[in-house]
Amino acid sequence: METQEGQTLVTGGAGYVGSATVRELLRSGRRVRVLDSLLHGQRDVAEALERDGAEIIEGDVRDAESRRLALDGSSSVVHLAAIVGDPACAREPEVSEHVNVDATRDLLADARAQGVERFVFASTCSNYGRMADPSVPITEDGELRPVSRYAEQKVAIERGVLNGEAAGISGTCLRFATVYGTSPRMRFDLTVNEFTRDLWDDKDLEVFGERFWRPYIHVRDAARAIRTVLDADPEVVGGEVFNAGRSTENYRKLDLVDVIRAHTPSGRVTFVRREEDPRDYKVSFEKIKQTLGFETAMTVPDGVREVIGALAAGRFEDPYDRRYRNVD
Numbered sequence: 001m002e003t004q005e006g007q008t009l010v011t012g013g014a015g016y017v018g019s020a021t022v023r024e025l026l027r028s029g030r031r032v033r034v035l036d037s038l039l040h041g042q043r044d045v046a047e048a049l050e051r052d053g054a055e056i057i058e059g060d061v062r063d064a065e066s067r068r069l070a071l072d073g074s075s076s077v078v079h080l081a082a083i084v085g086d087p088a089c090a091r092e093p094e095v096s097e098h099v100n101v102d103a104t105r106d107l108l109a110d111a112r113a114q115g116v117e118r119f120v121f122a123s124t125c126s127n128y129g130r131m132a133d134p135s136v137p138i139t140e141d142g143e144l145r146p147v148s149r150y151a152e153q154k155v156a157i158e159r160g161v162l163n164g165e166a167a168g169i170s171g172t173c174l175r176f177a178t179v180y181g182t183s184p185r186m187r188f189d190l191t192v193n194e195f196t197r198d199l200w201d202d203k204d205l206e207v208f209g210e211r212f213w214r215p216y217i218h219v220r221d222a223a224r225a226i227r228t229v230l231d232a233d234p235e236v237v238g239g240e241v242f243n244a245g246r247s248t249e250n251y252r253k254l255d256l257v258d259v260i261r262a263h264t265p266s267g268r269v270t271f272v273r274r275e276e277d278p279r280d281y282k283v284s285f286e287k288i289k290q291t292l293g294f295e296t297a298m299t300v301p302d303g304v305r306e307v308i309g310a311l312a313a314g315r316f317e318d319p320y321d322r323r324y325r326n327v328d
């Protein structure tokens with residue numbers, strides 16, 4: 001098996017973050033292969049990426065033969081394929097365990113066996129869960145207190161990527177802030193995108209946990225963070241965790257509502273009590289800035305303007321369509 005320098009396998013490459021990442025990597029001159037099961041019916045996204053120059057393998061990361069085909073000739077892996085988000089994992093606990101934990105371990109082991117040099121794993125700031133003191137931004141070595149199955153699965157795999165399972169591979173975990181903005185595979189089930197759509201569309205928006213902190217990152221900045229890690233010296237990024245975002249982009253939901261309101265006066269907001277999602281974390285993104293010189297280019301207000309522009313231009317025939325969210 002010959003490893004061709006520069007070929008990058010992106011699992012989940014037809015997803016929200018994945019499709020933006022594939023475009024970013026192609027633009028930077030890399031050869032890109034995608035392994036994706038097109039779980040959300042994104043055939044059109046896959047075809048568009050193919051036209052852009054990516055090689056698409058429609059397959060499942062749980063399937064050994066699909067992994068073998070996808071890894072053949074790849075020198076780097078960006079592992080994004082997953083059952084994404086608390087609601088999706090709670091609805092299908094067994095499937096999510098197989099995809100997010102078992103298949104990730106298998107992919108890592110296969111990658112090592114096939115001579116892959118780098119493995120970048122998409123983790124999440126949700127791992128910080130409910131911080132004991134959210135007034136002090138948490139760094140990568142802070143305590144992980146996941147409050148959902150989804151985050152527990154990410155925490156379980158992080159250790160594997162950084163420790164023994166990645167021996168022989170430069171493994172890096174990027175803990176992404178919650179992502180927003182438009183992407184070839186759009187998601188309207190993410191806070192900024194969902195709130196923006198609903199208010200722009202003059203809907204009644206119910207907001208719970210409005211005082212809890214959370215960081216946000218634009219989808220193209222998330223893609224740039226991945227490219228930055230792939231471009232870095234493996235000695236510098238191997239065995240490391242980086243929070244991916246910007247320290248000044250921590251918001252409470254009530255702040256998000258204010259930002260959106262400044263761009264669209266329509267819609268009504270009610271703040272309600274619900275114990276559903278107790279995540280409360282303020283995150284420091286100084287390590288990725290100091291170590292890799294990575295800084296985001298976009299802010300939440302930029303993203304809100306972008307999403308409103310896309311909605312107003314009619315880019316989404318029906319922005320409430322099932323294809324734009326990960327659960328019914």
Ligand SMILES: NC(=O)c1ccc[n+]([C@@H]2O[C@H](COP(=O)([O-])OP(=O)(O)OC[C@H]3O[C@@H](n4cnc5c(N)ncnc54)[C@H](O)[C@@H]3O)[C@@H](O)[C@H]2O)c1
Nearest residue numbers: 012014015016017037038039060061081082122124176179
């Ligand atoms: N969106 C966020 O806010 C966010 C934040 C932190 C981390 N992440 C992580 O980033 C990654 C991408 O998330 P996203 O927002 O793009 O979600 P997404 O659901 O749009 O992307 C996931 C992709 O994986 C594919 N997939 C699912 N199961 C598969 C399987 N068994 N085999 C092959 N492909 C499969 C889907 O078809 C989809 O294209 C995930 O690992 C997620 O946990 C996302």
